[in-house]
Amino acid sequence: MRILYLLLFGLLLNILGDGKVMSMQSVSSMQKVISTPFGKTKHGESVELFTLTNSKGTIAKIMTYGATLTELWTHDKNGKLIDIVLGFDNFKDYEQLVQRTYFGSTVGRYANRIGEAKFSLDGKEYKLSPNNGQNMLHGGAQGFDTRIWQAEILPNKDSASVKFSYLSKDMEEGFPGNFNCSVIYTLTDNNELKLEYEAKTDKPTVVNLTNHAYFNLSGAGNGTILDHLMQINADAYTEVNDQYIPTGKIINVTGNLFDLRQATRIEKNIEATKGYDVNYVLQSQDGKLAQAAIVYSPQTQIELEVLTTEPGLQFYPSVYLNGSIQGIGGVYPKYGAFCLEAQHYPDSPNHDNFPSTILRTGQIYTQTTVYKLKQK
Numbered sequence: 001m002r003i004l005y006l007l008l009f010g011l012l013l014n015i016l017g018d019g020k021v022m023s024m025q026s027v028s029s030m031q032k033v034i035s036t037p038f039g040k041t042k043h044g045e046s047v048e049l050f051t052l053t054n055s056k057g058t059i060a061k062i063m064t065y066g067a068t069l070t071e072l073w074t075h076d077k078n079g080k081l082i083d084i085v086l087g088f089d090n091f092k093d094y095e096q097l098v099q100r101t102y103f104g105s106t107v108g109r110y111a112n113r114i115g116e117a118k119f120s121l122d123g124k125e126y127k128l129s130p131n132n133g134q135n136m137l138h139g140g141a142q143g144f145d146t147r148i149w150q151a152e153i154l155p156n157k158d159s160a161s162v163k164f165s166y167l168s169k170d171m172e173e174g175f176p177g178n179f180n181c182s183v184i185y186t187l188t189d190n191n192e193l194k195l196e197y198e199a200k201t202d203k204p205t206v207v208n209l210t211n212h213a214y215f216n217l218s219g220a221g222n223g224t225i226l227d228h229l230m231q232i233n234a235d236a237y238t239e240v241n242d243q244y245i246p247t248g249k250i251i252n253v254t255g256n257l258f259d260l261r262q263a264t265r266i267e268k269n270i271e272a273t274k275g276y277d278v279n280y281v282l283q284s285q286d287g288k289l290a291q292a293a294i295v296y297s298p299q300t301q302i303e304l305e306v307l308t309t310e311p312g313l314q315f316y317p318s319v320y321l322n323g324s325i326q327g328i329g330g331v332y333p334k335y336g337a338f339c340l341e342a343q344h345y346p347d348s349p350n351h352d353n354f355p356s357t358i359l360r361t362g363q364i365y366t367q368t369t370v371y372k373l374k375q376k
Contacts, residue, residue, distance in 0.1 A: 032160035032187075033153050038063050039091030045148050047091050052160035052187040057081065058373065060160075060187045062104075065094065066145040067164035067183055069104035069213050071328065072193065074373045076219075076300035084302065086214035086221075086318075086337050088327050099325070102212035105145035106183050107138045109168055109175045110357070111210040112279070112314060112346035115245040119349035121176070121204055121358065128174035135243060138212070140173035144181075145212070154184065161186040170203065177203035181365075183211075191373040199365040206357045207365050208344045210310075214318055214337035217297035217304060221330025225317060225338050226267035229296040232260040232313060234280035238345050238354075246347045246354075250281055263296070266317060270335065275319035279312045279345055285355070287311075289368055293340050296376065305372040308342035311355050315340060342369040 038049035049070065052060045059073040059081075070087040087103050088094055094103070117130035117140075129140035138145065147166055154161040161184055168179040181199035188194065197209050216225050237258050239249040253259040257269040258278060270276065284290035292313045293306040306313070316339040323333045348354040359365050 033162060035151075035153075041065065041148070042095060047148070048151060050151060050153075050162045052162065052185065054160065054187050054191065055189045056191055058187065058191050060185065060193055062162060062164070062185050063091070064149050064151050064164065065091065066147065067106035067149040067166070068145070069185070069211065072213075074191065074302060075375060076302060077375065082219040082300065083328055084215055084217055084220060086216065086327055086332055093327070097325070099320070101214070101321075101325070102138055102145050104211070104213045106149075106164070106209065107212050107341075108144040108181065108207065108209045109139050109173065109179060110136065110206060110208045111138055111341060111343050112208065113137050113245055115347045115350055117174070119206065121206065121349070126174055126176060133243060135245060142173060144168070156186070159186050159188040175205055177201035177205040179205060179207070181209065183209070193371045195369045197365070197367040199359065200363070201359050202361055204358060204360045206349045207359045208348065208357050209367060210341040210343045211369065212339060212341060214339055215295070215304060216337045217295060217302040218299040220328050220337070221332060224333060224335040226265070226270065226335055227298060228266050228338065229263040229298070230260055230266050230315070230338070231263040231294045232280050232315060233283045233292055234261070234313065235283055236281040238279045238281065238312075240278070240346070244277065244346070246279075246345065246351060248351050248353060263294070266338070270317060275317060277316045277319060279314050279343070282311055282313055285311050289370070292342065295338065295340075301376045303374040303376050305374065306340050306342070307370040307372065309368045310342040310344060312343045312345045313340055314343055342367070
C-alpha cells in the first residue's frame, strides 16, 4: 500500500511540474513543502522555488534568490483563492527588472537607508556602497536581495518550514565581519506566515534585516490599495530630510496627518503626506512579539495583522510604481501595494538616540515578524 501511495504521489508531482520532495518530513506531513527549479541567474546559478501549503489551502512561495516571497495565496470573502503579494511567476522577470523594487526580498545587511553611505564603529569609519544618490539603500548595490541563499526544509509536524541561509563575507558592500544569517519561513495552520531571523558575526558590525513584501489585499494587480484601512500602533515617527535620511528627531503623531492609530482609509492623507514612506516608532519597544499593524480590504474582506519584535515599521505605499511592470494578476500601478517593513530605524548607526543596531562577536541577532491572515 505504501508503494502505491508513493507512486501516486510521484505522479501528482509530475502533473504539478518538475517538483521534488526535499525531505521525508514533507512526505509524512502531506507534502506541505515542495521544491521546484525556478531558473538560472545570468551567472549560471540555479534558483529553487519552495511552495509551502497549509491545511486551509493557503500557499506561500519563496525562492532562493534573495530568500524572496514571490506569492502568497489566500481566500477572499467568496472563498476564491487570490495572490496578495506582488511578484512574478518566473525568475527571468525578476532578473530583468530595470527598476529595483525588492519585491518580497529579504533585505540586508542593513535595510532602509544609511546617510552618506558611511558610519563609525569603535572609532573606525566604514565607507559603504552608495546606491541611492550618496546614500546606501537596502544593503547597497549587491544587497542580500541579489544573493543566492542556501535552503533547507525543516521537519515540522504541524506547519511547513524552510530555512534560508547566507554568509555575507567581511567587507561585502563595505560592512565589517563575516556575517552568518538565516531566515526561517513558516506557514502555520492558523494562516500565519512567520519569519524568524538569526545572525552572528566574527567582527563588530551593524545589522538591520527585514522583508520587503508588497501587499495588495484585493489581489496583486487588482487596482490600488487606496481603499484599504490601515492601522499602525505607533505614537511617533522618525523625521527625515528631503533624501529620506533621519534628522534624529522623533515626532509625535498626535494632531498630524501621520497618525494611523485608528483604522484610516489609506487614500485619506496619502497625497498630503507625500506618500507616507515613513518609519513608525512602534508602541512596543521591549523586543517582545507584539501587534504592529492591521490592514483590511473592504473589497475582499481580507485582514492582515502584522506582529513583530522590532521597534520600527516602515510604511511604504508603492509610490514609485508607475504601471510599467506586468506581474502576476496584472499591471502594478502607483499605490498598487503597500509595504510594512519591520525593522530598526533608518540610519541608526549615525544616531545615538536610536535603538542600537550594533552586533558584536559572541552575540546573536534575532528577530521575528508574523503576517497573520484573517477573513472578516
